[in-house]
Amino acid sequence: MKLALVSIGFLLLLIDVCNALSTSRVFEQLLSNSNSKYLTRDEHWFNQTLDHFSPFDHRKFGQRYYEYLDEFRHSDGPIFLKICGESACGGIQNDYISVLAKKFGAAVVTLEHRYYGKSSPFKSLTTKNLQFLSSKQALFDLAAFRQFYQESLNSKRNRTNVENPWFVFGVSYAGALSAWFRLKFPHLTCGSLASSGVVLAVYNFTEFDQQVGESAGPECKAVLQEVTQLVDKALASDAKALKNTFGANELKIDGDFLYFLADAAAIAFQYGNPDKLCIPMTEAKKAGDDLVNAYAKYIKEYYVGSFGAEVQTYNQENLKNTTLSDSSGDRLWWFQVCTEVAYFQVAPANDSIRSSKVDTRYHLDLCKNVFGEGVYPLVDATNLYYGGTDIAGSKIVFTNGSQDPWRHASKQVSSSSMPSYIISCENCGHGTDLRGCPQSPLVPEGNSEKCSSPDAVNKVRQKMIEHIDLWLSECQTVNRCSS
Numbered sequence: 001m002k003l004a005l006v007s008i009g010f011l012l013l014l015i016d017v018c019n020a021l022s023t024s025r026v027f028e029q030l031l032s033n034s035n036s037k038y039l040t041r042d043e044h045w046f047n048q049t050l051d052h053f054s055p056f057d058h059r060k061f062g063q064r065y066y067e068y069l070d071e072f073r074h075s076d077g078p079i080f081l082k083i084c085g086e087s088a089c090g091g092i093q094n095d096y097i098s099v100l101a102k103k104f105g106a107a108v109v110t111l112e113h114r115y116y117g118k119s120s121p122f123k124s125l126t127t128k129n130l131q132f133l134s135s136k137q138a139l140f141d142l143a144a145f146r147q148f149y150q151e152s153l154n155s156k157r158n159r160t161n162v163e164n165p166w167f168v169f170g171v172s173y174a175g176a177l178s179a180w181f182r183l184k185f186p187h188l189t190c191g192s193l194a195s196s197g198v199v200l201a202v203y204n205f206t207e208f209d210q211q212v213g214e215s216a217g218p219e220c221k222a223v224l225q226e227v228t229q230l231v232d233k234a235l236a237s238d239a240k241a242l243k244n245t246f247g248a249n250e251l252k253i254d255g256d257f258l259y260f261l262a263d264a265a266a267i268a269f270q271y272g273n274p275d276k277l278c279i280p281m282t283e284a285k286k287a288g289d290d291l292v293n294a295y296a297k298y299i300k301e302y303y304v305g306s307f308g309a310e311v312q313t314y315n316q317e318n319l320k321n322t323t324l325s326d327s328s329g330d331r332l333w334w335f336q337v338c339t340e341v342a343y344f345q346v347a348p349a350n351d352s353i354r355s356s357k358v359d360t361r362y363h364l365d366l367c368k369n370v371f372g373e374g375v376y377p378l379v380d381a382t383n384l385y386y387g388g389t390d391i392a393g394s395k396i397v398f399t400n401g402s403q404d405p406w407r408h409a410s411k412q413v414s415s416s417s418m419p420s421y422i423i424s425c426e427n428c429g430h431g432t433d434l435r436g437c438p439q440s441p442l443v444p445e446g447n448s449e450k451c452s453s454p455d456a457v458n459k460v461r462q463k464m465i466e467h468i469d470l471w472l473s474e475c476q477t478v479n480r481c482s483s
């Protein structure tokens, strides 16, 4: 039996990102580094199985996790498993989960997603080495970790066969994992919160762009569409000068450049800052200013300058880089996109905001260029495996922010065992129930005060609490153990 543990010391030197990701291509945002944004950043390690589906391969790798026990009612408190998604996981974020932990006397534990951050099994991220990167393996990681953590808790307390009630949480892709974990391992958790959980794999995700238009409203949308027309024209006449205006000269492939521009608009609605985009753009229009310059200013000052997006993450040359580094997250997420879930944010045929050149071909070419011939997303297989929006789970709460372009990949229909709530307000986006407003930068404890309708958020939170309370209590009756 061979152990292929990555040297953790090596990784420590290379990566100190707790805030890796950005953009809606990898749809988690940059979060502030400061400790007040985390409940804990003390890392622990767990030896994880590399391939859960092979009886012959017994390799392991080091997976990072965190625990927050300040609020834990040690005798019988619940354990909240807050799933970390497609980014380096620098700690347990101090969002609304800290309020929930207090309310329920819960421990909060978080496992870093395999391959991201410091939990990479390989130093070289070649396509071949990425073969163990999938949501299916990640769910099994969570199951194995859940067992490990329960057992180590028991052994610390000199007891055996005790089961605390567990509840899983996640936002975005981690929200989908949260729903899928309850679906695939129902005996390991009492319930799940899938916040903006993108459970439906979508090949041509045209609804994304349409939602950007709806969230923008008619006036702002028209200005954004005009910008796109002007950009498409300028790209044909003097691409170099145009890209320069946006500080994006390194994006040699026009599709990368246009994707960058499209993402920059989407992010304003996804993360609860619509005014940062729409106010300057509509004002520029009224004043008769150059709209391309106004948009470039928004991108340079807000999207890059303040939100923290990096032009290089859109550059396929960088996405091809197989060396493990603090910017590997983009390559890793694109691999998941190009193999499992797609969510290709293509321009709709009619009334699009983004350039029509951001099409299916662009995405397929990227997958091929970055990962090699034959790599494309098995969307139907993914939806067959999990059920998509017909997921046959139970005790899962789905929540969506009304302005979030991703909400169309979430579950829309409510049932008694899988309630679904929409949080409607002008700046309610991705993960508003846990994050409050805006969703970036993160507000401590996910405070909802700055949401345009705090009431809309608080009402859904109240529903969440009722479900968690009910499902935990149902779980405890079944699992009651002597301790």
Ligand SMILES: *[C@@H]1O[C@H](CO)[C@@H](O)[C@H](O)[C@H]1NC(C)=O
Pocket: 003, 005, 045, 046, 047
């Ligand atoms: C993980 O495996 C390594 C190498 O076998 C071992 O030294 C270490 O103690 C293990 N860690 C845990 C937490 O089990």
Ligand SMILES: *[C@@H]1O[C@H](CO)[C@@H](O)[C@H](O)[C@H]1NC(C)=O
Pocket: 156, 157, 158
């Ligand atoms: C657990 O049991 C061991 C051996 O019986 C004992 O030495 C230790 O103090 C116990 N720990 C706790 C927390 O009860």
Ligand SMILES: *[C@@H]1O[C@H](CO)[C@@H](O)[C@H](O)[C@H]1NC(C)=O
Pocket: 203, 204, 360
């Ligand atoms: C996606 O869009 C492309 C281009 O319009 C089209 O050829 C293809 O059939 C679509 N695929 C799916 C699964 O909708």
Ligand SMILES: *[C@@H]1O[C@H](CO)[C@@H](O)[C@H](O)[C@H]1NC(C)=O
Pocket: 321, 322, 323, 324, 325, 326
């Ligand atoms: C790949 O990334 C590594 C780490 O960031 C960097 O040192 C190296 O120069 C990059 N290689 C290329 C070809 O850009």
Ligand SMILES: *[C@@H]1O[C@H](CO)[C@@H](O)[C@H](O)[C@H]1NC(C)=O
Pocket: 350, 351
């Ligand atoms: C295209 O979009 C416009 C504006 O939203 C709408 O009025 C029109 O009906 C749409 N056309 C088609 C063919 O869907």
Ligand SMILES: CC(=O)N[C@H]1CO[C@H](CO)[C@@H](O)[C@@H]1O
Pocket: 400, 407, 408, 409, 410, 411, 412, 413, 414, 420, 421, 422
């Ligand atoms: C329960 C609920 O309101 N779900 C909404 C989630 O978002 C979709 C849009 O994709 C709405 O249609 C649903 O009503």
